[in-house]
Amino acid sequence: MLTAAATALHLAKTGAITPRGTLGPLLTAQPHQPVYNGEPPATTDDPWVQFRRDAEAVFEAARTDSATARRLLTLFTHRCRTLPDFDRERRFLIDWCIPKELLPDTRELGCADVL
Structure with a gap:
């Protein structure tokens, strides 16, 4: 019985016989159908590595752009409510080699609520 089935499948594959019935088309070779390749694989970089690269770029x-230095100071001091807190964050940026001339004080930054 298995030999007869194998022979029938082989004959259908070579085209010597035409498979019939509801499942007959499943035994014939189908034309090539293109398949969507999908999205490229996600990078395997650690997101923290990318974050560090971006932070270093900022x-x-x-260090050379006053607008970027001002935005960075604003980011670091937006929750500061006292002058010592503001000065500590400003000093942190100066320690990271951002020229103090590019970092405004509380008055120039418009921080009227810093005491």
């Missing part, structure tokens, strides 16, 4: 830009 700090590098802030």
Whole structure:
């Protein structure tokens, strides 16, 4: 019985016989159908590595661009409510080699609520 089935499948594959019935088309070779390749694989980089690269780029830009330095100072001091807190964050940026001339004080930054 298995030999007869194998012979029938082989004959259908070579085209010597035409498979019939409801399942007959399943035994014939189908034409090539293109398949969507999908999205490229996600990078395997650790997101923290990318974050560090981006942060380093921002700090590098802030060393020469006053607008970037100002935005960075605003980011670091937006929750500061006292002058010592503001000065501590400003000093942190200066320690990271951002020129103090590019970092405004509380008055220039418009921080009227810093005491």
